[in-house]
């Protein structure tokens with residue numbers, strides 16, 4: 001099956017999240033509802049990938065969205081897109097949750113962790129999400145094995161890069177650079193601007 | 195800082211962008227980020243990239259979730275826009291967080307500030323213990339982990355205030371309250387095991403009327419370790435917190451004199 005290839009920045013689609021966030025910052029609940037519709041699926045998907053437990057993922061999703069409402073006035077467009085802001089927030093909250101519960105002696109889990117694919121295969125009717133997923137899948141395939149493992153363990157599993165080094169039994173410096181190289185390669189493959 | 199150290203810091207953009215730095219390294223990199231525009235730019239881009247990785251996992255939430263969120267935001271007061279110098283929120287863009295990014299460790303650091311000079315209070319003991327326990331959380335029950343998180347959330351609240359008191363049994367109690375969260379936590383160090391068949395019960399004081407705020411898990415009592423509990427129920431207009439010793443299962447109203455009473459600090 002042929003997948004569309006994205007060239008340049010993200011195609012303009014859906015509502016302008018920065019504008020919505022500006023309205024939300026002024027207490028507009030309708031704008032928040034629209035923002036919710038645009039981002040909640042992604043927030044839930046990410047928290048679910050990290051936490052696995054559906055109930056916990058929903059709980060963290062709620063927390064994140066309420067936090068978006070509460071701190072909307074602190075969003076600074078000059079520092080990145082609204083989506084990046086929200087997803088960074090979601091990632092942090094979910095990772096905090098993972099870290100507070102995770103075992104430190106789970107080296108054995110390494111294989112299991114690496115083999116568990118993120119929730120790529122879950123059904124979603126959103127076309128955009130599907131395109132996004134295909135693009136990420138394709139770009140991930142362009143990474144070296146070590147880059148892919150480093151990115152996966154850090155981003156989708158919430159591991160610190162020190163833990164990644166331990167899990168992969170690699171020197172810290174190696175993981176540090178693989179992680180950065182991997183993300184840079186993904187950035188270029190996906191045509192992400194700041 | 196040597197040139198080599200600095201070059202080393204530049205390569206941490208990747209780990210930082212996916213929240214894979216911790217401890218001293220995180221702090222060092224954030225300091226560096228504040229005056230390295232190249233790194234700030236790269237972090238912006240790599241975060242946008244990471245966001246795409248997250249978006250690729252998108253699921254369709256149940257409609258109930260939206261109802262819940264809409265109901266919740268209707269009661270949550272919004273923070274004012276960013277003001278210089280008081281910046282508790284992490285910034286999603288390139289600039290470094292000025293303060294807590296709410297990771298475990300930052301929370302403890304924050305709680306340490308909160309505890310301030312009263313280093314022997316329940317907060318300090320408890321957080322030290324959390325720090326030393328951090329690597330064997332696997333042995334804890336889900337419930338214990340949830341409790342630690344709930345307490346940590348209160349300690350880390352931007353408006354958290356605390357008050358220490360000596361309890362009549364020699365233990366030190368600390369009450370931490372966040373009116374923004376409408377939650378309070380009680381921490382104690384040196385709390386002895388309650389007498390057989392008895393429990394510690396917490397109370398909110400509503401103008402002198404005691405409202406039950408749940409029982410303390412006594413697993414950590416009598417061990418010299420710190421104990422912490424999130425008070426159940428909303429703080430509301432309560433003016434303080436009390437602790438009593440009650441028959442197992444707790445009481446509807448206190449049946450004994452409190453072993454400690456702590457009024458909430460003003461604002």
Ligand SMILES: [Zn+2]
Pocket residue numbers: 203204226230232233234
């Ligand atoms: Zn730099």
